[in-house]
Amino acid sequence: xxxxxxxxxxxxxxxxxxxxxxxxxxxxxxxxxxxxxxxxxxxxxxxxxxxxxxxxxxxxxxxxxxxxxxxxxxxxxxxxxxxxxxxxxxxxxxxxxxxxxxxxxxxxxxxxxxxxxxxxxxxxxxxxxxxxxxxxxxxxxxxxxxxxxxxxxxxxxxxxxxxxxxxxxxxxxxxxxxxxxxxxxxxxxxxxxxxxxxxxxxxxxxxxxxxxxxxxxxxxxxxxxxxxxxxxxxxxxxxxxxxxxxxxxxxxxxxxxxxxxxxxxxxxxxxxxxxxxxxxxxxxxxxxxxxxxxxxxxxxxxxxxxxxxxxxxxxxxxxxxxxxxxxxxxxxxxxxxxxxxxxxxxxxxxxxxxxxxxxxxxxxxxxxxxxx
DNA sequence: TAGGCCATCTGGTCCT
DNA sequence: AGGACCAGATGGCCTA
Numbered sequence: 001x002x003x004x005x006x007x008x009x010x011x012x013x014x015x016x017x018x019x020x021x022x023x024x025x026x027x028x029x030x031x032x033x034x035x036x037x038x039x040x041x042x043x044x045x046x047x048x049x050x051x052x053x054x055x056x057x058x059x060x061x062x063x064x065x066x067x068x069x070x071x072x073x074x075x076x077x078x079x080x081x082x083x084x085x086x087x088x089x090x091x092x093x094x095x096x097x098x099x100x101x102x103x104x105x106x107x108x109x110x111x112x113x114x115x116x117x118x119x120x121x122x123x124x125x126x127x128x129x130x131x132x133x134x135x136x137x138x139x140x141x142x143x144x145x146x147x148x149x150x151x152x153x154x155x156x157x158x159x160x161x162x163x164x165x166x167x168x169x170x171x172x173x174x175x176x177x178x179x180x181x182x183x184x185x186x187x188x189x190x191x192x193x194x195x196x197x198x199x200x201x202x203x204x205x206x207x208x209x210x211x212x213x214x215x216x217x218x219x220x221x222x223x224x225x226x227x228x229x230x231x232x233x234x235x236x237x238x239x240x241x242x243x244x245x246x247x248x249x250x251x252x253x254x255x256x257x258x259x260x261x262x263x264x265x266x267x268x269x270x271x272x273x274x275x276x277x278x279x280x281x282x283x284x285x286x287x288x289x290x291x292x293x294x295x296x297x298x299x300x301x302x303x304x305x306x307x308x309x310x311x312x313x314x315x316x317x318x319x320x321x322x323x324x325x326x327x328x329x330x331x332x333x334x335x336x337x338x339x340x341x342x343x344x345x346x347x348x349x350x351x352x353x354x355x356x357x358x359x360x361x362x363x364x365x366x367x368x369x370x371x372x
Numbered sequence: 373t374a375g376g377c378c379a380t381c382t383g384g385t386c387c388t
Numbered sequence: 389a390g391g392a393c394c395a396g397a398t399g400g401c402c403t404a
Binding site: 126129130133134137138141161162163 | 376377378379380381382383
């Protein structure tokens with residue numbers, strides 16, 4: 001009977017809401033759907049196992065749940081009156097099989113004996129609650145996936161972990177709000193540093209790789225670094241967002257990135273430079289520092305909630321780059337999901353990209369703002 | 373093998 | 389009463 005929860009086709013639509021967690025567009029193939037269904041069925045097995053697990057604290061909890069059950073059962077005796085007076089608080093838990101014929105003498109709602117019907121009802125209720133919880137978590141994951149797609153880095157094979165996604169999103173929001181607040185193009189160094197604040201090293205690498213790739217795609221020769229002292233000015237025609245200039249090409253041209261301005265001690269954005277990010281050019285090592293340091297002290301900074309991190313960023317070699325693969329690249333393990341761990345210098349460029357490339361219209365307004 | 377990340381179960385609490 | 393939300397526990401998977 002328990003299997004009805006998942007085998008009953010009328011109940012499957014709810015279960016199959018899972019299938020939307022990957023992509024709202026519904027592009028998921030039927031195989032994935034089947035897998036999800038299978039997972040649901042497996043989950044049922046777990047459920048039944050869990051129900052059978054019932055001993056120890058579990059059985060106690062079940063009896064408590066059952067005690068709330070209103071339905072009367074023919075096997076249940078009705079106890080009349082609350083009985084005892086003030087000292088009615090007698091522990092029913094003494095001994096091993098206290099439930100058998102031993103009535104609780106407590107104040108408050110009577111605890112009813114577990115009958116077969118009650119056990120079954122509580123099981124069903126628990127299973128329904130579990131199914132709801134699963135659905136809820138899948139919805140949450142779906143939302144998280146959507147969030148992954150709108151943060152400045154997206155990879156199908158190397159998904160950002162949940163926590164990293166949230167951190168990056170927070171940094172991204174922070175960076176955008178800073179842009180709006182200041183009303184001018186951000187300093188590039190500050191921008192990337194802000195984005196990478198608090199991120200783990202692997203995620204920092206991934207983000208850097210994404211930004212680098214996107215800029216590589218939309219930066220052209222006329223997009224010169226116009227370092228104007230206070231902040232770099234980067235113009236990428238076709239770049240929906242004009243502050244992703246981290247191409248090797250660009251770095252090669254930009255004296256700022258290879259000059260003193262790239263040193264840890266200098267920044268147009270002091271708060272952002274509390275964690276310093278260095279740059280590694282695949283053409284030549286410039287500004288190789290790559291080590292964040294220092295504690296997050298600025299309560300207004302996007303990482304005021306983080307207790308202090310050490311990270312580094314190393315840019316991977318772009319595909320087709322003349323640089324030796326893996327030059328200056330450090331790829332950690334944690335923080336990246338998907339079972340594919342890119343070897344040094346071998347980030348999956350084919351499916352890794354900044355989201356701007358996929359949704360070129362999303363940032364039109366920002367872009368207009370930047371170019372006004 | 374340890375550590376990170378994740379899915380799931382579970383019981384408690386709060387809200388409608 | 390039932391559902392939503394939350395946090396702890398647990399076990400699986402993957403990688404270094």
